[in-house]
Amino acid sequence: MMPKSNFLQKYSLILVVYSLVFVLITVGSIYSERFLTLRNLTNVLRQAAYLGTAALGEMLVILTAGIDLSIGSLVKLSVLVSAILMDGNPDNVIMAVGLTLALGLGVGLLHAFFINELNLSPFVVTFASLFILQGISLTITTKPIGRSSKDFLLLYSQKFFEVPIIVYFFGLVTLLIAFLLNMTVFGKHIYAVGGNPTVAELSGIPVKKIRYGVYGICSLLAAVTGLLWLMRMGVGDPVIGKELELNAIIAVVIGGTSLFGGRGTVTGVIGGVLLLTFTDNLLVVLGVNQFVSGLVKGLIFVGAVALYKPNKGFYGSSIQ
Numbered sequence: 001m002m003p004k005s006n007f008l009q010k011y012s013l014i015l016v017v018y019s020l021v022f023v024l025i026t027v028g029s030i031y032s033e034r035f036l037t038l039r040n041l042t043n044v045l046r047q048a049a050y051l052g053t054a055a056l057g058e059m060l061v062i063l064t065a066g067i068d069l070s071i072g073s074l075v076k077l078s079v080l081v082s083a084i085l086m087d088g089n090p091d092n093v094i095m096a097v098g099l100t101l102a103l104g105l106g107v108g109l110l111h112a113f114f115i116n117e118l119n120l121s122p123f124v125v126t127f128a129s130l131f132i133l134q135g136i137s138l139t140i141t142t143k144p145i146g147r148s149s150k151d152f153l154l155l156y157s158q159k160f161f162e163v164p165i166i167v168y169f170f171g172l173v174t175l176l177i178a179f180l181l182n183m184t185v186f187g188k189h190i191y192a193v194g195g196n197p198t199v200a201e202l203s204g205i206p207v208k209k210i211r212y213g214v215y216g217i218c219s220l221l222a223a224v225t226g227l228l229w230l231m232r233m234g235v236g237d238p239v240i241g242k243e244l245e246l247n248a249i250i251a252v253v254i255g256g257t258s259l260f261g262g263r264g265t266v267t268g269v270i271g272g273v274l275l276l277t278f279t280d281n282l283l284v285v286l287g288v289n290q291f292v293s294g295l296v297k298g299l300i301f302v303g304a305v306a307l308y309k310p311n312k313g314f315y316g317s318s319i320q
Contacts, residue, residue: 014255014267017275021274025278027282028278028281035281046232049170052170054225054245057219057222058218058249058252059269062194065193069127071245073245074129076241077136080146082146084140088150090152101220108215116212137238143238147235153231156232174266174270193205193211193261193262251275252264252272254275254301255271255273257269280293
C-alpha cells in the first residue's frame with residue numbers, strides 16, 4: 001500500500017489542477033448564464049478533444065526527456081493534405097485518411113532518425129521541422145483548399161446520448177495511452193528512458209527503438225488531430241494548427257509531466273487540457289480580450305514549472 005506522504009506527493013499537483021478547473025466552472029456559472037448550458041459544455045468538450053489528442057502525443061515525447069515543437073505545423077499540413085486528397089468524394093475518404101496518417105507517422109520516424117542516428121537535439125530537430133512543415137503547407141496554398149466529403153463532415157455533429165462522438169473518440173485515445181504507459185513493457189521503458197537514458201541503455205532497454213516509438217505516435221496523433229479539424233472546418237485551411245504545439249506543451253506541463261522526463265500521468269495531462277480549455281471558454285463567454293488568454297496561459301505555465309524541481313517531482317513513474 002502506498003504511504004500517505006508518497007500519495008500526497010504524487011497527486012498534489014493533480015488535485016491543484018482539478019481544483020482550478022472546478023473554480024473556473026464555479027466562476028463561469030456565477031457570471032454567465034450561458035456557461036453551464038449543454039451547448040457551451042459540448043463545445044468545451046469538443047475543444048478539449050482537439051487539444052487533448054495532440055497533448056497526449058506530446059506527453060509521450062516529453063516523458064523521454066524530448067520535445068516536439070512541430071505538431072502544430074504537422075496538423076496544418078495534415079488538414080491540407082487530407083482535404084486535397086478527399087476533395088469532397090466519399091470514395092476517397094479511406095485513401096485520404098490512410099495517407100494522412102502515414103504522413104504523420106513518417107514525419108515522427110524521421111524526427112527520431114535525426115535524433116537517434118545523427119545525435120541531434122530534439123529541440124533543434126523539431127524546431128527546424130516546425131518551419132519546414134509550415135513552409136510546405138504555405139507553398140501548397142495560402143488560402144482554403146480542397147474539401148471534406150459530406151459524410152466525413154457530418155461526423156463532427158454526430159452525438160450519442162447528447163455527447164459528441166469526437167469526445168468518445170478522445171476518451172478511447174486517452175484509455176489507449178494510459179494502457180500503453182501503465183500496462184505494457186514499452187510504457188515502462190518510456191519512463192526508464194526519460195529517467196536516465198544511459199542507465200536504461202546499460203540495463204538492456206532499446207533506447208533508440210523507444211524514441212522511434214514515441215516520436216512516431218506523437219506525430220501520428222498530430223495527423224489524427226488534423227483529420228478531426230477537417231471534420232469541423234470542411235476545407236483545408238492553412239490557419240489551422242497555429243500555436244497548437246505551445247498549448248499542448250503547456251497542458252502537459254501544468255498537468256505535472258516533468259520537462260526533464262520520466263515523470264507524468266495521463267490523468268494530470270487531461271486536467272491540464274481541461275484547465276486550458278475552460279480558461280479559454282470562460283474568457284470568451286465573459287467577453288474578455290483574446291490577448292488576455294495568452295497572458296493567463298503564460299502565468300499558469302510559469303507557475304507549473306516553478307512548482308516542479310528536477311530532483312523533487314510530484315509524480316512517481318506510473319500512470320493512474
